[in-house]
Amino acid sequence: MGVDRQAALTAVRERLSAESAAHSERVAVMAKRIAEAYALDAEEAYLGGLLHDWARDMSGEDLLREARLLGLPVTEADERVPYLLHAPVGARLLRREFPGLSESVLESIATHTCGAPQMSELAMAVFVADSIEPGRTHASASVLRAAVGALPLRELFVRTYADGLRHLVETRRPMHPQTLKTWNWIADGGAFS
Known part of the structure; x- marks a missing residue:
């Protein structure tokens, strides 16, 4: 590499x-752990996790x-919530x-905030790692951490993504169109194909 x-x-x-x-x-350590649990490239996962918030x-x-x-x-959504641009800007x-x-590492960085249809498993691993690293104290983080290796990676990703959406709805925060596009891809079964 x-x-x-x-x-x-x-x-x-x-x-x-x-x-x-x-x-x-x-996040780097968690991404490496997830990669090892699912036979992904652990070094790439580590680098994606380490550099994701560049x-x-x-x-x-x-x-x-x-x-x-x-x-x-x-987009207009980016103008309202520019923070979400840190993922694609960081990758570039x-x-x-x-x-x-x-x-694949750059993709994992670019998609770690809103996701994307056709995300690679490495990108899913970094996304999940960002959401469940040990510094995350929300109630579901420990449940999702315990599921690493117990659930298929794609199912773990979907549960993590749904948890993030639930948080956005409960806190009445705006959703980026890319977030909805990714969820629709998941809902249509895309995450499992």
Whole structure:
């Protein structure tokens, strides 16, 4: 692969706040654990987890500006909740920062907030890891952590995704159109094909 784990870890610690870096390290460890449970590439999962929040600490204004500079589509929903752009913006920035990152790692980073139809299993693993890493204290996190290896990965992903949707509904927060598109893909059986 060509990306040194220690160099990536150092870069994360230099770029992100201490809190965001610690979260990213926990996600990396959880993503590796999930990958090992489902016979995925553990090193790619670790890197996807470690680097997933590369653009997380950017301001909303900076995310919108950077997305436009990178040629990413910016929707009305992105204008309202620019925070969600940290996933695709981060993936694009990382392509330049670490040219040795695989497309599957970059996909896992780009899709870790809203998901995407036809997500790879590696992307599902990083998505789940971000939601259930040990720093997450919501009631279902421990239940989902215990399900790693016990449920098929795709079922674990669907339950994790549904848990996130439930939280958005209960807290009356807006849903990004990509989130609905991903859920419709799941509902149509796409996550299991």
